[in-house]
Amino acid sequence: xxxxxxxxxxxxxxxxxxxxxxxxxxxxxxxxxxxxxxxxxxxxxxxxxxxxxxxxxxxxxxxxxxxxxxxxxxxxxxxxxxxxxxxxxxxxxxxxxxxxxxxxxxxxxxxxxxxxxxxxxxxxxxxxxxxxxxxxxxxxxxxxxxxxxxxxxxxxxxxxxxxxxxxxxxxxxxxxxxxxxxxxxxxxxxxxxxxxxxxxxxxxxxxxxxxxxxxxxxxxxxxxxxxxxx
Numbered sequence: 733x734x735x736x737x738x739x740x741x742x743x744x745x746x747x748x749x750x751x752x753x754x755x756x757x758x759x760x761x762x763x764x765x766x767x768x769x770x771x772x773x774x775x776x777x778x779x780x781x782x783x784x785x786x787x788x789x790x791x792x793x794x795x796x797x798x799x800x801x802x803x804x805x806x807x808x809x810x811x812x813x814x815x816x817x818x819x820x821x822x823x824x825x826x827x828x829x830x831x832x833x834x835x836x837x838x839x840x841x842x843x844x845x846x847x848x849x850x851x852x853x854x855x856x857x858x859x860x861x862x863x864x865x866x867x868x869x870x871x872x873x874x875x876x877x878x879x880x881x882x883x884x885x886x887x888x889x890x891x892x893x894x895x896x897x898x899x900x901x902x903x904x905x906x907x908x909x910x911x912x913x914x915x916x917x918x919x920x921x922x923x924x925x926x927x928x929x930x931x932x933x934x935x936x937x938x939x940x941x942x943x944x945x946x947x948x949x950x951x952x953x954x955x956x957x958x959x960x961x962x
Contacts, residue, residue, distance in 0.1 A: 742862075744924055744937040745805065746907070746917040754800035754933035758811055758854075760790040761837060769860065772884035779861070779884050779914050781808045788832055788856050793840040799852055800934025807947060808909075810917070814853040819930045825923060828857040828908030848954040859917050862908030864897045871895035874953045885912030893953070894936070 803811035877888030
């Protein structure tokens, strides 16, 4: 009897939900300490932004009606609420590193509240660099600089109109930055179910095949390969 192959895993790009009911942002305050940028172990090229180092201090701005569980500030780190951090650990998810407490020095709000809202305790966490690799042949990319290193898979792109990950490269992390697309935080189906199960807020999960990054409005590449496989 023929055995049907298991369906390919689906992945999502994680972003914060602007203009949502729990829209919350964060800005660090000076002095800000940073470390050295991560580099590829093979070609030594820079593959990420300068990491944020202690002390973790800053201001939270509430744009919506309630504080969100997820905040995506500038840089490669993210902020998550205490309840999200506890649920992440309890559910055995992987891929976030650190979980250092953040000192919120000030809270700003664009809407006046009849009663003050309690600010959740936030932690700074860093999505790991995963082994999953961008599948260039089955992604819709405007490529400016082709891949030069098979380890970091870094390429120069002018726009992204959906992408895939190369089969067999994902090591099972639930939150990670893939090789070749280190600028995006990618999450697993398990993470997507985790967000829904715990009703976590201020997150937007975009299927990788639908993710668009096109700040110059160049449009999809002409003569592009077939659509992503996710």
